[in-house]
Amino acid sequence: MDYLPDDNSRYKDIDYWDERYKTEQCFDWLGSFSKFQHLLEKHVHKEDSILILGCGNSSMSGDMYSAGYHSVTNIDYSSVCVSTMSARYSGCLGMTWHQMDVRQLSFPDASFDVVIEKATLDAIMVGEKTPWEVSPQAAVFIHQALTEVRRCLKPGGRFVSITFASPLFRKRLYARTEYNWSIKKYGYGEGFEYFVYVMTKGEELSPDDAALEKKLLEDTKSPPTTIVTMQTKDEEDFLFNIDF
Template sequence: GCGTSSLSYELHELGYPDVTSIDFSPACVEAMRARYTHCPRLRWAVMDMRALAFPDASFDVVLEKGTLDVLLVEEADPWRVSPRAAAAMRRVLAEVSRVLRPGGRFLSITFAQPHFRKPHYAQEAFGWSLRHAACGDAFHYFLYVMCKGQPLAPADLALGKQL
């Protein structure tokens, strides 16, 4: 979820006029509404990322910054993700795919390295392409970009079949 990050506000200030942010915590969402009452086009909702209450194809962009990491935090071995954690990740990503418009982008920012995260994103059922870039100098984080309606590369398809 959005947590108490100022990212939604910063996107608004950069000129993105319609920003909708969700979090599982009602207290968090109330705090953000109170903090940004001067920005009526920022929208806040209490919601579970596993069951988004938005219509199909309702967003041009979905952005997550470390939220998906919570689904894997209890995993003892990142090379062998439990069926429970893999299913939770699939459920959330299927919801993201569902709410993206054709041509829409899903942006994921995480410290999770490509060999751990790409197999989750590289599922043909989501109907998107996948690319990534390493960012930062000494301690890298990763930006993953998925484009709805574009095919996965053969190498990514193979990665997705590893789960």
């Protein structure tokens, strides 16, 4: 595809995204909203205040607005993306767009009922070489982002992560007592399964997830990571480009 980078590490490069967003109209990583709408409706209410991390040019925000979710804040670190999407949805009252780093959210504590990310963390992790070890830089990045998510969630708020990463790898990232949330896992997709993780702030980790955290703390050679390699259909996907 025209938008595939020469090296998948460029998925973390803001210049790559700025150039891409100048011409690309829309791309939905991991499928459109309709594919997982039935899962979100169980955890996200129409009256909720919602923050979407790394919104990109996905149709998800607009589709959610059409479905009745009218308090939606979108952030992306590409100014080109934010400008384009803000203009595209200028008629949607209650929908806002901001250039922002997921590691340093400019919102007060307990601002949102729901925080959603779809493939944003996958993009951050795409340059990692193995599903069992992650670079110190990536580990710090992810931890900073999750700490900000926790801070911005209201008590009882939900963090929804939509990803290609299976529980074997993704739960290593999320199962931390310090985040003060429980973890539930769901799946969707035909032929190829994607995953939806719902973390609820103020709930304890399950015994299994707590045991996983304990094991990871005891084994310093197994830091959190999210990378898994599989093939998808004939569409652009991080999975197809991960280097091993």
